[in-house]
Amino acid sequence: MHAPVDPSPGGAAPHPFAKPKTHRETYEFLIRQVLRAGTYSVLLAVGLIFAHIIIKGVPVVFTTKAPFINTNFLTKLPETLHVIEDKQGKIYETSPQGSDVIKKELGGNMRSEKTISYSGGGILGPIVGTALLVLVCMVVALFLGIASAIYLSEYASHGKFIEGVRLAILNLAGVPSVVFGLFGLGIFVLSAPVLTDTPHERSLFSIPLGFTYMSFQGWDTCVLSGAFTLAFVILPVIITASEECLRAVPQGFRETSLALGATRWQTIWRTVLPFAMPGILTSSILGIARAAGETAPIMFTAALAFKDKLPWQGDSGFFGIFTQSVQALPYHIYTIAARIPQSEYSERAQYGSVFVFLVLVLMFAITSVLLRRKLRAKYQW
Amino acid sequence: MVAAPPAPKKPVSKPAHHEPSAVTPATPTAEGVISVRGLDFHYGTKQALFDVNLEIPARKVTALIGPSGCGKSTLLRCFNRINDRIAGAHISKGQVVIKGKNIYDDDVDTTQLRRQVGMVFQKYNPFPKSIYENVVYALRIAGVKKKPVLDEACEHALKVAALWDETKDRLKANAFGLSGGQMQRLCIARAVAVRPDVLLMDEPCSALDPIATLKVEELITQLTKEFTVVIVTHNMQQARRVADLTAFMFMGQLIEFADTTTIFGAPQQKKTEEYIRGIFS
Ligand SMILES: Nc1ncnc2c1ncn2[C@@H]1O[C@H](COP(=O)(O)OP(=O)(O)OP(=O)(O)O)[C@@H](O)[C@H]1O
Ligand SMILES: [Mg+2]
Secondary structure, eight states, X not given: OOOOOOSSXXXXXXXXXXOOOSSHHHHHHHHHHHHHHHHHHHHHHHHHHHHHHHHHHHHHHBOXXXXXXXXXXXXXXXXXXXXXXXXXXXXXXXXHHHHHHHHHHHGGGEEEEEEEEEEEEOOHHHHHHHHHHHHHHHHHHHHHHHHHHHIIIIISOOSHHXXXXXXXXXXXXXXXXXXXXXXXXXXXXXXXXXXXXXXXXXXXXXXXXXXXXXXXXXXXXXXXXXXXXXXXXXXXXXHHHHHHHHHTSOHHHHHHHHHTTOOHHHHIIIIIHHHHHHHHHHHHHHHHHHHHHOOHHXXXXXXXXXXXXXXXXXXXXXXHHHHSOBOOHHHXXXXXXXXXXXOHHHHHHHHHHHHHHHHHHHHHHHHHHHHHHHXXXXXXX | OOOOOOOOSSOOOOSSSOOGGGSXXXXXXXXXXXXXXXXXXXXXXXXXXXXXXXXXXXXXXXXXXXXXXXXXXXXXXXXXXXXXXXXXXXXXXXXXXXXXXXXXXXXXXXXXXXXXXXXXXXXXXXXXXXXXXXXXXXXXXXXXOOHHHHHXXXXXXXXXXXXXXXXXXXXXXXXXXXXXXXXXXXXXXXXXXXXXXXXEEESTTTTSOHHHHHHHHHHHHHHTXXXXXXXXXXXXHHHHHHOSEEEEEETTEEEEEEEHHHHHHSOSSHHHHHXXXXXXX
């Protein structure tokens, strides 16, 4: 039965480890090359995108003279760019106020004036808006996401219903983001409850609470509405990732903690969560980077194409950071790239914004890695 | 199916339906004693324990031995109701009476129960925290906040676990820096820190090397000064070395329960004898 068999039937076998003469090797080789080609083309595409953005964006954000950074671009609000050309062909780029001064100076020497919307000034408004949206979204999404992940994996008993819930959450990930935008418009902008003494007339209904009214009139277009909408866009990612991280916590920890007289929540709070948190945060931050880049969900709920005030400069003061509408980077990029006539000036503003956005997302990624390292060091395992 | 085993040596009380007053703290062995009465245990539809009757005396080491899958862990885990976690696990008949109370009664709070019936697991599993925080975990859970109380409990528990000299200078260090044997002793310290009456151990040495095993065994015999110890072991030498009494289980049934010397020297049951002689293992 197990008598030595000639390893290569039909051929002389010089030694027992001789390669069988088949096409297997060629086949292996081909497969390997196909896989490699796939990987390299992805790399190439990523490289091209980044190179394009960097080549076009760096000259806008950085300058050749000290302080080497175009501070105006990062610290001023967007405004209309005026480009004036005099009869000698000299070109002045200026703000709306500056254009009057220059026109007066030039007098009859002016040949032409062009205005390019949104492309002058800087992009502080969009940066601040995106930062606020992302921060509030992060708080909301982490809270809701971790809470449901804990419930699903630690409390709920396994069954058809829970499987259904999981499936529904996964399907949520396939919903187009513009649908989330409309959902946010319907729910948060137009019908979410607020406490107010004077319910709006478009309020769906209001419940008198004695000292004030709870009116279902929506939160209006504001950071809060946008952040909640964005939170729902990334919830599937966060819930799924958190559940995975919770599952990765050894069962032994839970059992030990319970055996020491801990309740279920004490076990989760003191043992399971500290262990799972680094993973949850890392995977969530990637989801949050996605939220930062979403345009459709905030178009109807939080973002304006143009706004000449920072959120805290409005009537509501500091709380404007929640209750005011804002500009946001992705929407700003969309506006400049697709909603106004193209020119070299609008392109400049566009790539500058894209570059800044890329840097912000990169910073997010780095933060997540550092955070993970730090937590890992604290709870070495 | 094996016939129901004859009643083990002596103080076995009659199974189930027994009026609880029969075990009042008045009886000499009542303190810290566990009595299992006619226990039938199921994992879903699979029955794992069949009519188990057992009286575990206080301040002694009682070993549960038997072939793999015979239900040793299941029985042990019935004593602190940690089996409650497993979906479908339930008791269909019988009682586990600890300190005169059936712990499966509806009015028993499992967290209180587990404070008095501690458990040490097979795989040493300190939490990813400092040595100190590991030891005082159960106290913090119980709401103890005062640092002197915690410090005192920590020192006492580590001394009980014979770990104080090795760790007193690095209480704040992460517990994962300890050796395997030290970690298991830390787990024992963690379990005794709330001063339970009973300490359950499920193969506490099976993940340890021989020297660490000897240390832990030495410790176990010391533990009877304060605790009633129930230990599951696969290692019969170990049972011989540490246990005052030994229970032999087979296919979910308790076959024989007697002094360790009797079980290993002159077992009454044929199955016990066969197992001891190594037919099953
Ligand atoms: N969670 C569970 N669900 C279903 N059946 C289980 C479960 N745990 C144990 N069992 C079954 O119950 C029986 C007793 O298991 P138990 O773990 O108590 O055996 P054991 O004597 O501790 O074995 P070992 O020496 O291998 O640890 C076995 O047949 C096992 O398959
Ligand atoms: Mg076992």
